[in-house]
Amino acid sequence: MKHNFGAGPCILPKEVFQEASQAVLDFNNTGLSILEISHRSKEFEEVVVETERLVRELLNVPQNYSVLFLQGGASQQFAMVPLNLLPEGGKAAYFDTGVWATKAAKEAKKIGQVEIVASSSDKNYNYIPKGFEIPADSAYFHYTSNNTIYGTEVFEKPTTSVPTVVDMSSDILSRVIDITDYDLIYAGAQKNMGPAGVTLVIIKDEILGRSGRSLPSILDYEPHIKAGSMYNTPPVYSIYVSMLNLRWLKAKGGISVIEQENIVKARTLYDEIERNPFFKGTAAVEDRSRMNVTFVMENSDLEAEFLALSKERNLIGIKGHRSVGGFRASIYNALSITSINALVDAMREFEEKHK
Amino acid sequence: MKHNFGAGPCILPKEVFQEASQAVLDFNNTGLSILEISHRSKEFEEVVVETERLVRELLNVPQNYSVLFLQGGASQQFAMVPLNLLPEGGKAAYFDTGVWATKAAKEAKKIGQVEIVASSSDKNYNYIPKGFEIPADSAYFHYTSNNTIYGTEVFEKPTTSVPTVVDMSSDILSRVIDITDYDLIYAGAQKNMGPAGVTLVIIKDEILGRSGRSLPSILDYEPHIKAGSMYNTPPVYSIYVSMLNLRWLKAKGGISVIEQENIVKARTLYDEIERNPFFKGTAAVEDRSRMNVTFVMENSDLEAEFLALSKERNLIGIKGHRSVGGFRASIYNALSITSINALVDAMREFEEKHK
Structure with missing residues (x-):
């Protein structure tokens, strides 16, 4: 068994x-592959409707919010958000907690004025700044709720009266949130929602129509809302697999249940990192992500050897991002405690061998 | 067996x-699903490289053209083309051969000046206009090579000295073309290339960098080119399945071989439409598409009955688009002559019953 971190x-x-896999051969006993059915077929329309219903149910999305399945990932949202929400001459507030937050701000700067209201770049983004001011005349405030590279997560939404836009690509569906705290949420699916190729967007309808810009239809949220995510041919298979995954999450008991599992998984791994004298965490303790656990070795010369051991133990994908180094264990919803234990066992085995 | 038209x-x-289907369970004996591998893994980088190589080989793409796999379908290209190629104050020439061509022009009009150089809207787009002028001061000339709704296809590229941009969504890879006749080709994958969720773009590099516009990175071809289609997380599975389909096409003998099959398939069906007194084609004979065969009944009261018979004979998806009515048989590369014969048999059976 491979443990995919x-x-x-x-x-x-x-x-x-x-x-x-089965649906690629025969989707719902239609005799057709899910890859060859029309996106306008009744069968696929039911998939889109069910996927939206599951998102609404699991995240408790109120009726005055729209739920969209788009393409282009978070990177496309970096442009769509300011195009739709930032009027000419207006200003947007961005919170700089890492590379992805920086990219979002950079794209917004091409479209209008951006103020960086706080940044943790002084410590290579290993913490989440708190207690900063967000100008009340901002068109919106943008932040990234979980920073995969640095292993930090924003558990408490910064206080502000302006519309709040959040890139939740890497922690959506992993913990209970109150949708009404937010005005626009976007998330590339490829962590806790589904495979790559689809992007979830949840928008409070009343914040739309304010930028006064003439937009290409594909970049305007409104045509997508009017068409129920079928303005153009949707990414059929990515939506279908997302639906299967949301069904799995619902059958498990929903987000409050997976959140408890995620807390236990993260604690188990962080506890070992703290206990094991060979390892140390890189993120500020109070801001440690439950999705991406970043750690290095006290003696970095040993990192290659631990990476080799991990490979032998079928622990996949734990090499840290180059800008932090060391290791990163991504422990998303579908990763079981068995995999966490396998990693902890490898860390202990390494300790035994070297002490 | 279902015949998917x-x-x-x-x-x-x-x-x-x-x-x-197999790769969703275990991709290339990695022990991981194609849906859970990193897009930065060596294994997936090989997929992207091979997919590009197959496109270059099958279409004989010269080295001074870039090949991209993007998201957002042709609808996103409707915006990206003018944003990248139309300077402020410049003008683009559009050829109006149907709804999709109209949509492309409409999106371009939001970005700059558009001149419609010819249109077949006078006859519900049932023919391809010829012999029109394309102003030499146009930044580019845009057309749609195959019009799925009306069953028309542009077999001869209109003569012009300005850069030519073609939406080939529904006939790319179906017949031999000379890439050097074109400056930018785009195609939503979901006909002859692969499943929905990926868009092929082939661009002559020298036409880029001319619009002088500051673009969001995601809408700018250059960052995608620099990153080898990995500027952001690509639609992994849609690219992978496209690669499998391109391998299949290559193993068959390539485009010249499939083109001959497509000619035979189209001729077989058009011959029956002409022979059978109950049916008649809707497109001008010289412009009839080899991909989408549109036809109606001499007595439209019988259409519901033929549709019912088709369903009994497992002929899927032959109801015509509402703007043309009647029937549309889409006979893309993967549809075999067996399926064409099944449709012809149903038409003959219907004739026998009613004569």
Whole structure:
């Protein structure tokens, strides 16, 4: 058994892979592959409707929010958000917690004025700044809720009266949130929602129509809302597999149940990192992510050897991002405690061998 | 056996479905699903490289053209083309051969000046206008090579000295073309290339960098070119299945071989439409598409009955688009002559019953 700690695209449940594989041969006993059905067929329309219903149910999305399945990932949202929400001459507030937050701000700067309201770049983004001011005249405030590279997560939404936009690509569906705290949420699917190729967007309808810009239809949220995510041919298979994964999450008991599992998984791994004298965490303790656990070795010369041992133990994808070094264990919803224990066992085995 | 005449997403070869299904369980004996591997893994980088190599080989793409795999379909290209190629104050020439060509022009009009150089809207787009002028001061000339709804196809590229941009979504890879006749080709994959969720773009590099516009990175071809289609997380599975389908096409003997099959398939069906007194074609004979065969009944009251018979005979997706009515048989690369014969048999059976 391989333990997939990859940062994304990443592990999904085995049951999802099995059903997703079968549907490529025969989708719902139609005699057709899910890859060859029309996106306008009744069968696929039901998939889109069910996927939206599951998102609404699992995240408790109120009726005055729209739920969209788009293409282009978070990177496309970096442009769509300011195009739709930032009027000419207006200003947007961005919170700089890492590379992805920086990219979002950089793209917004091409479209209008951007103010960076806080940054943790002084310490290579190993913490989440707190207690900063967000100008009340900002068109919106943008942040990234989980920073995969640095292993930090924003558990408490910064206080502000302006519309709040969040890139939740890597922690959506992993913990209970109150949608009404936010005005626009976007998330590339390829962590906890599904495979690469689809992007979830949840928008409070009333914040739209304010930028006054003439937009290409594909970049304007409104045509997508009017068409129920079918303005153009949607990424059929990515939506279908997302539906299977959301069904799995619902059958497990929903987000409050997976959140408890995620807490236990993260604690188990962080506890070992703290206990084991060979390892140390890189993120500020109070901001440690439950999705991406970043750690290095006290003696970095030993890192190659631990990486080799991990490979032998079938622990996949734990090499850290080059900007942090060391290791990163991504422990998304579908990764079981068994895999966490396998990693902990490898860390202990390494300790035994070297002490 | 179902005969899938759907207009797209559409039939792909059975062998492709089988391998695509297996890879969802175990990709290339990695012990991981294709849906959970990192897009930065060596294994997936090889997929992207091979997919590009196959496109270059099959279409004989010269080295001074870039090959990209993007998201957002042709609809996103409707915006990206003018944003990248149309300078402020410049003008683009569009050829109006149907709804998709109209949409492309409409999106371009949001970005700059557009001149419609010819249109067949006078006859519900049932022919391809010829012999029109394309102003030499146009930044580019845009057309749609195959019009799925009306069953018309542009076999001869209109003569012009300005850069030529073609939406080949529904006939790319179906017939031999000379890439050097074109400056930018785009195609949503979901006809002859692969499943929905990926868009092929082939660009002559020298036409880029001319619009002088500051673009969001995701809408700018250059970052995608520099990153080898990995500027952001690509639609992993859609690219992978496209690779399988391109391998299938290569193993068959390439485009010149499939073109001959497509000619025979189209002729067989058009011959029956002409012979059978109950049916008649809707497109001008010289412009009839080899990909989408549109036809109606002499007595339209009988159409519901023929549709019912088709369903009994497992002929899927032959109902015509509402703007033309009647029937549309989409006969893409992967549809075999066996399926064409099944449709012809149903037409003859219907004739026998009613004569």
